[in-house]
Amino acid sequence: MSISQKAQEYHEKMFPNYKSQLLKTDPEFIELFDNFAFDEVVNYDDLDDHTRFIAILATLLGCQGIDEFKTMLIGAYHFGVTPIEMKEIVYQAVAYLGIGRVLPFLHAVNDFCKAHDIVLPLKGQSTTTIQNRLExxxxxxxxxxxxxxxxxxxxxxxxxxxxxxWLTDNCFGDYYTRKGLDYKQRELITFCFLLAQGGCEPQLTSHAAANVRLGNSKAFLIKVISQCIPFIGYPRSLNALHCVETLKEDK
Known part of the structure; x- marks a missing residue:
């Protein structure tokens, strides 16, 4: 096998002292995937690891990659994604994916917290009431x-x-107003939910524009798409790229 030194080092940062069973059963695949995902992709641009893993977790929610999500929670934690941020990503996903697709991911974060002796429930992040959520x-x-x-x-x-x-009082009033993630991060994860599930190009274009308006530039969004390719493949990534490239950069 010839897994690059950089890929090995990045894998060790994500999963200290862990050796995948696939190294035994599928060594050629692991060589291909690790060299691409954990060397070529992560070293292509200057996207910071914290942002990269927030995007990866949201993307895995969008594409329903529950097994990989459970694995990447560990990597995200080692790169500074907090349990509150994990929970906020999952909570907001309900507005874009529905509880039918999100519930297993909520259980996955809870299981992760329990395994790492993180006391549940976490500190509440809501800033609204029934009376003011619409406003x-x-x-x-x-x-x-x-x-x-x-x-x-x-x-x-x-x-x-x-x-x-409901989009105003529920999607934005209930979720976007919560602490734990700021507006730029919330629009980033929404962008990832939409690009990963596919078939949402009108909404994806709208939220790409919202990202740019908040300061997540086209160049930044292209970096995010690039980092997500190993997890969702090329067709949905290219569709997302088209949505971004057709935007005007001005606000």
Missing amino acids: KGRLAQVDIFGESMHDFYKSGNEDSKHINY
């Missing part, structure tokens, strides 16, 4: 997308406008 959500939408969102919660056809109302 707080409206303000979050304006902060992220701009002034045109002031009355978004009132918009839509009579028989479906309640969904826009």
Whole structure:
């Protein structure tokens, strides 16, 4: 086998003293994957490891990679992703993936915390109440997308406008207003949820624009897409790249 020194060193940082069983059963595959994912990809640009692993966890949620998610929680922890950040990534995923797809990942984070003697429940991160979640959500939408969102919660056809109302009070009021992640990080993980699940290009384009508006530049988003390729493959990555490349850089 010829796993590069850099790949071995990065793997050791993620998983200290751990040897994959696949080294015995699939040595050629591990050589190919580790050299690509943990040398060529991670050393291609200057994206910091903390951001890289936040994006990877969100991407694995989006593509429903539960087994790899459980593994990468360990790597994320060793690169400084906190249990609160792990939980916030999972919580916000419900708004974009639904509880039917997210529940196993919530259990995975809880199991990780228990295995590492992290006391549950974690400190609460909510900043809203039933009474103010709509207004707080409206303000979050304006902060992220701009002034045109002031009355978004009132918009839509009579028989479906309640969904826009829910987007404001639930998606943004309940989740985006929480502590633990800032707006830039929350838009980053939303971008990753959408690019990884595929078939959401209109929403992906909208949230790519929101990322740019908040300061997550096109160049930054391309770095994120690049880091996610080993985990979701090329077709969805190329679709996401197209959504980003068609954006105007100005706000």
